Amino acid sequence: MRAFEYVVADSSAAARALAREVGAARFYAGGTTLVDLMKADVERPQRVVDISRLPLTAIERRGDVVRIGALARNSDVAYDATVAQAFPAVSEALLSGASGQIRNSATIGGNLLQRTRCTYFRETRWRCNKREPGSGCDALDGFNRGHAILGTSDACIATFPGDLPVALAALSAHVVIEGDAGERTIALEDLYLLPGDEPQHETSLAPGELITAIELRVEPLHARSHYLKVRDRASYEFALASVACAVELDGGRIAQARIALGGVATVPWRAVDAEAALAGAPPDDSAFRHAADVALSGARTRAHNGYKVELAKRAIVRALRTVCGGAA
Amino acid sequence: MRTTERPAVPPRSSAPLTLRLNGRDATFVVEPNVTLLDLLRERAGLTGTKKGCDRGQCGACTVLVNGRRTLSCLALALVHAGDEITTIEGLANGGELHAVQAAFVEHDAFQCGFCTSGQILSAVAVIAEGRAHSDAEISEAMSGNLCRCGAYPNIVAAIAAVQGAG
Known part of the structure; x- marks a missing residue:
C-alpha cells in the first residue's frame, strides 16, 4: 500500500472540508472496499479522511419513513427488526452479501459506492477506461463471463457488484447527501451514472459531498418484497x-x-x-x-x-x- | 474519479496509537498504511492471527473488534484507536482452553491449522451472535472463513457441540 496522509474528522462538515483540501481524498467508513483497492494500487488517495466514528449510525422511523444513517453497519441494518419486517428485500440483500466479518465493518453509505469487481479494473496490468480514462477496455474482448449485459457502452461493461442498492432501487429508496449548500435528497437511481463514454464517473456526487443517510418508505408494497x-x-x-x-x-x-x-x-x-x-x-x-x-x-x-x-x-x-x- | 498527481514527497506521518489488546493497553507508533493485521503480527508479535490472502477473501485474519468479528487485513490500524481487540492469543484463560478451542481439538476441526485462528475467532462470534442453529445455518454464518484442508464438517460439528453444551 502506498503512503498517504491519515486524518480523523470530528464532524461531517469537517470531513467534507478535509476531503476537498487535496486533489485525491477518500472517506474511510468501513474500509472494506477502500483498503482492498489501495492494496491493489487501484485507489491511490493522498489523504484518507476517517469518518468511521461520526454519529451517523441510527436507524429511525419518523412517520412512514425509515431513515438509516450512512455509517450504520450492514449487519446491524440487516438484523434491525423494523428493516426486516418493513423491507424484507433489504435485509435479504444485505445478508446475501460478503461474509459475517465484512458485514460487521461495511457501512450502508459505503456499500452504495462499492466499486466493480471487474478483473480488468481491479488489476492494473489491464487497460480500463474506468481506472485510466481513455486507455481502452480489455474486458470487451477479454474473459467477460461476469460482465454486464444491460446499461453497457463501448467504453465499459463492468458489472455493478452490489446487492443492497438493487433492493433499494426496487423499493424506491432515497439518498440523503450533505454538501456546502446543505442537505439534498435524491432518488437512489439518480445517484448512479451509466458508463457511457466516461465510465470513470460513476455517481452524481459532487466533490465534497457526503452521503449521510438513506430513506425508505413504509408501505404494503415494500413489505411484500x-x-x-x-x-x-x-x-x-x-x-x-x-x-x-x-x-x-x-x-x-x-x-x-x-x-x-x-x-x-x-x-x-x-x-x-x-x-x-x-x-x-x-x-x-x-x-x-x-x-x-x-x-x-x-x-x-x-x-x-x-x-x-x-x-x-x-x-x-x-x-x-x-x-x-x-x-x- | 482519481487524479494522477502525486505529492513529491509522500506523507509518512506516523502517529501514536493506543488500543486494548487481549485485555491490556498497548501503544504503538504506526504509519497510516499499516493494517490492523500487520500491526498485530509485526509490531505486537501476535503471529497467531494469520495473513492468508491479505485481500479480505479468506478469513484467516479474523479477530474480534469490540466483540465483533472483523477482517484485520481490510482495516487500517489507526482507525482502531481505543478499540478492544481480541486475537487467538487472548482466548484461553491461562492454561485452560476456550470452549471453542477445546471443541476444535475434540472434533478434529483442522488439519494444517493455518485457517484455524480465524475459524475459531469467527466461531466465537457466531455463537455469541446466536443466530446460527442448524448445520446449514452454521455453514452459512461461517462462509467467510475458508479451509483448504476441507475440515468444514468437523468445524460445524465443533461449533454445534459448543452451542449444544451452552
Whole structure:
C-alpha cells in the first residue's frame, strides 16, 4: 500500500472540508472496499479522511419513513427488526452479501459506492477506461463471463457488484447527501451514472459531498418484497444475476410491481417496463415470464456472458413466484 | 474519479496509537498504511492471527473488534484507536482452553491449522451472535472463513457441540 496522509474528522462538515483540501481524498467508513483497492494500487488517495466514528449510525422511523444513517453497519441494518419486517428485500440483500466479518465493518453509505469487481479494473496490468480514462477496455474482448449485459457502452461493461442498492432501487429508496449548500435528497437511481463514454464517473456526487443517510418508505408494497441472488457458490460470492422485487396484490391480480436487477447491469437496474407489464396481470408464470422477457429485451451480450439473459429471466420468474406465494 | 498527481514527497506521518489488546493497553507508533493485521503480527508479535490472502477473501485474519468479528487485513490500524481487540492469543484463560478451542481439538476441526485462528475467532462470534442453529445455518454464518484442508464438517460439528453444551 502506498503512503498517504491519515486524518480523523470530528464532524461531517469537517470531513467534507478535509476531503476537498487535496486533489485525491477518500472517506474511510468501513474500509472494506477502500483498503482492498489501495492494496491493489487501484485507489491511490493522498489523504484518507476517517469518518468511521461520526454519529451517523441510527436507524429511525419518523412517520412512514425509515431513515438509516450512512455509517450504520450492514449487519446491524440487516438484523434491525423494523428493516426486516418493513423491507424484507433489504435485509435479504444485505445478508446475501460478503461474509459475517465484512458485514460487521461495511457501512450502508459505503456499500452504495462499492466499486466493480471487474478483473480488468481491479488489476492494473489491464487497460480500463474506468481506472485510466481513455486507455481502452480489455474486458470487451477479454474473459467477460461476469460482465454486464444491460446499461453497457463501448467504453465499459463492468458489472455493478452490489446487492443492497438493487433492493433499494426496487423499493424506491432515497439518498440523503450533505454538501456546502446543505442537505439534498435524491432518488437512489439518480445517484448512479451509466458508463457511457466516461465510465470513470460513476455517481452524481459532487466533490465534497457526503452521503449521510438513506430513506425508505413504509408501505404494503415494500413489505411484500424479496431478494434472490444467483451465484457460483452457495455463499460469499458476487451475483451472476440477482432480482429484487416487490408486489402488491389486489383481488387476485397484481396491483403494482417493482423489479430491479443486479449482477447483469452496470448500475442497479430498475426494470420499469417489466413492472408496467405486470400491472393488472394475474400472478402466474405466464405473466412472470412475459415480464422477464420485457426486462431483458435490451440486453447486449459479449462472448462469454450470453447465458446471463436466460439466467436473469429465470431468476425474475422465481423471485416473483416467491414474493407472490401465499398470496391473499 | 482519481487524479494522477502525486505529492513529491509522500506523507509518512506516523502517529501514536493506543488500543486494548487481549485485555491490556498497548501503544504503538504506526504509519497510516499499516493494517490492523500487520500491526498485530509485526509490531505486537501476535503471529497467531494469520495473513492468508491479505485481500479480505479468506478469513484467516479474523479477530474480534469490540466483540465483533472483523477482517484485520481490510482495516487500517489507526482507525482502531481505543478499540478492544481480541486475537487467538487472548482466548484461553491461562492454561485452560476456550470452549471453542477445546471443541476444535475434540472434533478434529483442522488439519494444517493455518485457517484455524480465524475459524475459531469467527466461531466465537457466531455463537455469541446466536443466530446460527442448524448445520446449514452454521455453514452459512461461517462462509467467510475458508479451509483448504476441507475440515468444514468437523468445524460445524465443533461449533454445534459448543452451542449444544451452552
